[in-house]
Each structure stands twice: as structure tokens, then as C-alpha cells.
Amino acid sequence: MGLSERARALVRPEVADLEPYDPGFVECRVNLSANESTWPRPPALERAVREALAATPLNRYPDPMANGLRDALAAWHGVDRSQVVVGNGGDELIFDLLLAFGGAGRTVLDMPPTFSVYDIYGRLVGSTVVAVPRDPETFEPAWDEVLAAARTADVAVLTTPNNPTGNTVAPDRVEALCEACPGVVLVDEAYGEFAPSMGSAAALLDRHPNLCVLHTLSKAFAMAGARVGYILASPELVDVFAAVRQPYTVNVLSQAAATAVVEGRDLALAAVADVVAERTRLTGGLRALGLRVWDSEANFVLVRVPDAHAVRQRLARDFSILVRDLSFAPGLRDCLRVTVGTPEEDDAVLDALRRIL
Numbered sequence: 001m002g003l004s005e006r007a008r009a010l011v012r013p014e015v016a017d018l019e020p021y022d023p024g025f026v027e028c029r030v031n032l033s034a035n036e037s038t039w040p041r042p043p044a045l046e047r048a049v050r051e052a053l054a055a056t057p058l059n060r061y062p063d064p065m066a067n068g069l070r071d072a073l074a075a076w077h078g079v080d081r082s083q084v085v086v087g088n089g090g091d092e093l094i095f096d097l098l099l100a101f102g103g104a105g106r107t108v109l110d111m112p113p114t115f116s117v118y119d120i121y122g123r124l125v126g127s128t129v130v131a132v133p134r135d136p137e138t139f140e141p142a143w144d145e146v147l148a149a150a151r152t153a154d155v156a157v158l159t160t161p162n163n164p165t166g167n168t169v170a171p172d173r174v175e176a177l178c179e180a181c182p183g184v185v186l187v188d189e190a191y192g193e194f195a196p197s198m199g200s201a202a203a204l205l206d207r208h209p210n211l212c213v214l215h216t217l218s219k220a221f222a223m224a225g226a227r228v229g230y231i232l233a234s235p236e237l238v239d240v241f242a243a244v245r246q247p248y249t250v251n252v253l254s255q256a257a258a259t260a261v262v263e264g265r266d267l268a269l270a271a272v273a274d275v276v277a278e279r280t281r282l283t284g285g286l287r288a289l290g291l292r293v294w295d296s297e298a299n300f301v302l303v304r305v306p307d308a309h310a311v312r313q314r315l316a317r318d319f320s321i322l323v324r325d326l327s328f329a330p331g332l333r334d335c336l337r338v339t340v341g342t343p344e345e346d347d348a349v350l351d352a353l354r355r356i357l
């Protein structure tokens, strides 16, 4: 659809080719399109969140650095507060990172198919985005090419588990990337909690001062509406974020709710095992329909169907089920991404697909 002629004439060239973002169909009864958690929060944790919200006054601006939440995150990850920066969702921190370390005349290294925001924000801030495509079958990054391109990159972005393909990379590859790249390496672990055997790149922070590890409370912690993400990095890099970020982006309610959830993380993380088991069941159910499904270590699966656009439309219109059509992305012809829902939601998807296909 794109922007109007008149709007295109008014904006910077980097903005002219962007699309207004409106996914549509959000009224669907079953929404498995955005990798949120649709599982009920453990009641004790829900109570803690409600109490924290009720005790939060709204007349004051938020603490710009969200120090209460930073302390809770630092205690959890065994790092110092100076190694944590909190943002209004991981998206904002990705934007801030590209704004500070990318920009005109600078290069951002990306490994598609992956989270499209790196490419969109990278171009928006004026960077040259160098895309090194992943293997079309396994989605493993093309390491020889990646490491060669990293040598001249100002920013390199690696997502593990990758969205939308669900695969992880070995820790020694992350380390090789940090060594090859003279710029900043962003390892996006938004889905890390669903891949417990992966091991976080945060273990490399002491050795690699150019490393940023991104996490979010939107997925495993079921807080997508509160918009809270965070980066673990060296204090020097955290200072850069503290300099470029808008001071009040993480509002008081989100800071209070997120602190309660991080302090009650054992309850939240206990539910992750259920999502992982359900992921196995959903994968098996889709394969039983004769579909190609890639093994996933995240809270979604990538599946190839005969006509992704038509299948997504029918799921939404006839069954009130929303999934993500990724056909627009190079290398993802006829692929849909389905978030792992509750068993009831996943049964609804499997039943609907059985009728459509």
C-alpha cells in the first residue's frame, strides 16, 4: 500500500519506502500472530503485579533509568546495575542502538530471514544494511560470509533463537562474531527463555565489551502490553543508551509491573516448560497434516502451506484465528508463523487447517 504521493514528497528518502504498520484482523478470537504469551499468569504473580500497580502514583515522571527495575534485572542476571539499560520494549532499544552506532555512512550487518525491524530501523536512520542471507533450508547463518562482512560493520545483529525461523546458533559462533566485528554486536535473545539449553551470550560480556544482549519481558513473561525490554552490556555501552534514549519512555506502571514480574520470575519461568511441551505437540500436529514445519526453539513455529496468503485469510475470516503470513520475506515463500498458544488455541488452528487444506 505504502505512503501517499504527497506524503512521499514531504519525507526524507529513507522514510519514503516504508509502509504504515497496521496488521489488521486484531479482533480475531485466537491471535497467534505476534508471539505473545496467551497462557494465564500464575495467580500469585498476577496478584503481585496488581498490588504493585495499585501502589504506584501517577503524578510524578518515571525514574528515567528505571533503577528499581534495573536492580531487579541485575540481581537476576548476576551483573552490576551499570550493565543494564531498560527500554520501552526491545524495539525501542534496537532503534536507540541503530541511532547511536548506525546512521549515515555506517554499515549494519543483518542475516535474513530474521526480525524485520533491524532492516527497517537500520535504513530509517540512514545506515547501509548489508544482508547476508541464511541457508535457505536450515536457516543457519552463512558464517564465512558473515564473519567477512563483520570486519567492516559498525553494527552486527544476530537473533537467537531467530524470529521467524526458530533456530539457535552455537555460542562459539557468537564469540567469533564479537571478535570479527570492530563495531557493536547485538545478540537478540528475545526468545532465549524458550531455548534453555542454548546458554545466553551474556556469559561473554566480560570478554567482549562490544557485545549487547537484548531481552524482553514481552514473550516468556507475558508482558507485551507493558512494553519492557532490556539490554545487558558493558557500562560504557550502557552510557551510550542512557545518552540517546528518551528519558521517560518506560512509564511508572510498566516499571512497577515489570519489577514485580522479575522478582517473581521463578513462577513466570515455570510456565515456560508448558509452552515448550506444547510447541512439540503443535509441531507434531502440523506435521501430521503433511506440512513442512521447521524445528523451533522459540514460542512459535514456521510452517509452509500451499498458499500462505489464502490460508491466512481463510483462518482469519472463517475461523477468527490470526497467524502471521511471511510470504513477503525473501526465502520464506508460502510460510506462516504460528505462535504456540494454549492447547485449546492450538487445537483450533489444527482443526481449521484440516478443513482448509
Ligand code: PMP
Pocket: 034, 035, 088, 089, 090, 091, 092, 115, 159, 162, 163, 188, 190, 215, 216, 217, 218, 224, 227, 228, 229
Ligand atoms: N526481537 C525479536 C527477535 C522480536 O521478535 C521482538 C518482538 N517481536 C523483539 C525483539 C521486540 O520485542 P518487544 O519490543 O516487545 O520487547
